[in-house]
Amino acid sequence: MTNITKENFDKAKNFYNFDTLYAPVLPGLKATVMKHQDAITDAFYKELANDEIAAKIVAGRVDQLKATHKVWMEELFNGEYGEAYFNRRYKIGETHVKAKIAPYFVEVITSSLRRSFAQILVAEGAVAVQAALAILDLDAMIIIGAYHEDRMHRMSDVTGMNLNLLETLMSFG
Template sequence: MSEEVIVRDFEAFRKLVGLDELRLERLRVAGEWLRPKVTEITDAFYERLLADPTTAAFLDGKIEHLKNVHHAWIEDILSGVYDESFFIRQIKIGKAHVKNQVPPLFLASGFSILRVLLFDQIEVATKINQPDACPRCARALGRLLDACQFLIDRSYEQDRLNRVSNATGMSLPLIEALVMLKR
């Protein structure tokens, strides 16, 4: 599955979930509110991961580097710039997760933790900035996080297909055709 295929699928995903200009504008507002909280969000995120023995063991010796990378990623998510380059970066992040053998469970639970942390911060910011200042900002941010997770997850899918191809000698198009067979 090439980046071109992933981007094509992503465009369909974006249309289906309604990640449109109105929601992107809401994301820009949410970003203005949340950017000052990125360090706090990143620290809380890693506190949650370090509280679990399984994820804590996986993070051992890497925490400061990972916090810096996570901080930059959250800044990017809250930047208000959601062009093709942004989404290509999400694909590359997925490839880095696969390369570094981050278990899919950690990725999925990390996104869940992040949603809670960001939505809590939006709730606080909404109260400070007036409730009607950004209707449905949390929902728009949720859609963006869903899009990022979709793109990152595709890297795991691609890795699995590549491993099956290497183990069996079957071509990727053949494997993908087999996956698409109806029951």
């Protein structure tokens, strides 16, 4: 792993003022979200089952994946969003990359989760919804970062270019 995804995670947290505005709110929302955990997880995997490609990826492992999804969801609301949190989320991204799950699925499923969380938390107020959406955005950013870094490593392997040089070239747009 390069430091780009971690740097972006830290920058995004600062940009959102996440640690001050949202991190303190999330643990207080955990009980509300966990009451709906099974329904959210079931809907999540039902959506995946409706897609031909995604259904093949999860086939035969849905129960195991549902258990993992529940742990992931609980961790969203634990209140700790530092180095250990980042590393766990990055590892999820690496797992998705190794399983050859298209980043598209991360993006559309995150969008689905955003709607589910907003619907559940709307009664808790705007800050509750904003906090849940912020942590989902950060999670998606970390997971997608793992895809970016994998592509950069593969590009480096193919071209022989140094990763820092590739990142610099990519920054020119």
